[in-house]
Structure formats: C-alpha cells, structure tokens
Amino acid sequence: MMKQKVWLALLRGVNVSGKMLKMPALKSALEQAGFKQVKTYIQSGNVLFTHSEQDPAKLSAAVTGVIRENFGMDVPAIMADEAYLREVFENNPFLNGRNEDITRLYVTFLADVPTSSLVDALDRQKYLPEEFETGTRVLYFYSPLGYGNARMNNNFFENKLKLTATTRNWKSVSELLKMLGEMNVQ
Structure with missing residues (x-):
C-alpha cells in the first residue's frame, strides 16, 4: 500500500x-x-x-x-505540502528584518513559477505603499491599507503574471502550517 x-x-x-x-x-x-x-x-x-x-x-x-x-x-x-508551506512561512521578507504588522501581510500562491520578465515589468513604485516580493511560487504582499483597499490584489497578479493565483492572509498561512504539522504527526 x-x-x-x-x-x-x-x-x-x-x-x-x-x-x-x-x-x-x-x-x-x-x-x-x-x-x-x-x-x-x-x-x-x-x-x-x-x-x-x-x-x-x-x-x-x-x-x-x-x-x-x-x-x-x-x-x-x-x-x-508541509515542507513547501514551511519554506513559504520561514522566508517572508516582510518579517525577516522588517517586522511589519502581520494583519497587513498576505501570500499569493501561484500555480507555477512566474516568468521573470513579467515580474520585472511590474512598476513597483506606481503601487506604493503596497509592496511585494517574490518567493518560490509565491508573492509576499504587504498592504498597509488592508487587502480590501489593495490595488495589487489577486486578480491584478493573475492578469500581470498570466498565472492562476490565490491569496491568503498571514494568519491563515500560519494556521494552515500548524494544521499540516499536526496531520503529519498522526
């Protein structure tokens, strides 16, 4: 089996x-x-x-x-899986060295690795104070005004990167990692 x-x-x-x-x-x-x-x-x-x-x-x-x-x-x-989500969790650039408000942090999970030319084409200055950083098949997203007011939302990233995406807040990412760990122990 x-x-x-x-x-x-x-x-x-x-x-x-x-x-x-x-x-x-x-x-x-x-x-x-x-x-x-x-x-x-x-x-x-x-x-x-x-x-x-x-x-x-x-x-x-x-x-x-x-x-x-x-x-x-x-x-x-x-x-x-747990290993991937742990990697995502441990490599959030907005927490490693910046210590941003976790209620304003989001992770956009991507169906594939984005084409670097499409990522590079995003005019980051145009969307300030919102920021994003790339990770392994994810975008770490910081929206100081909250996700409901974000201009760079899930649809924005899907359209610009030509990939399916889905976004979760940092609390959900944390809880899902905990749940994966508990299930792996059983």
Whole structure:
C-alpha cells in the first residue's frame, strides 16, 4: 500500500464573487472520491487531506474534478505540502528584518513559477505603499491599507503574471502550517 502524504489544496475564488461552496459538502465529496482525513479551514477554500498520490499536478486535477463533478464549478486548486508551506512561512521578507504588522501581510500562491520578465515589468513604485516580493511560487504582499483597499490584489497578479493565483492572509498561512504539522504527526 502506498504511503499517504498530507496535502493542502488552496482553492481559488471560493465563497467570494458568487462561487459559493460549502466546506462540509466539499469535505464529503472529497471523502467519497477517496481522499482521507479531509479537514477544512474557514470558508475560503483551504482543504487538508491525505492521499497516496505524490504528484501535485495530478492531485490538483483530481480536486478540481471532484468540485466540477459535484458542484458544477471550475475551481483551480494550488497544492502545497508541509515542507513547501514551511519554506513559504520561514522566508517572508516582510518579517525577516522588517517586522511589519502581520494583519497587513498576505501570500499569493501561484500555480507555477512566474516568468521573470513579467515580474520585472511590474512598476513597483506606481503601487506604493503596497509592496511585494517574490518567493518560490509565491508573492509576499504587504498592504498597509488592508487587502480590501489593495490595488495589487489577486486578480491584478493573475492578469500581470498570466498565472492562476490565490491569496491568503498571514494568519491563515500560519494556521494552515500548524494544521499540516499536526496531520503529519498522526
């Protein structure tokens, strides 16, 4: 029997802009499709589970397929495991040496590595006081006026970088990392 690995699916655009997806219903649909130890965190599309599949692209397609089949919605899923999320957590440039207000920090998870020319083309000065820094398939985003007032939001980054993206606040990233760690101990 293949060893089960703990995964996190970060769903894009769930329970915002009209894509309503109840987490208990999603949990049930995933369990019926063979996902194990399914847990959700808040209503914004954070799903933790164990699965024998090791390929994140195949898992992403499977999660997307379950949602399409059961709820009739196309919802991209960006996959993460504990090692990746820990790397994201430990390398936040707005906390390493800057100590910014964590309620104003966000992580935009990207479906792939952005093309460096597209990142370089973003005029960072134009969007101040908002700032971003790149990481491994993520953008660390600092919005001192709050995300609701941000000009560089998830849609902005998707359009400019030509990639699927989904954004989480720092509190959610912290909690999801904790939950992944707890599931890996079990």
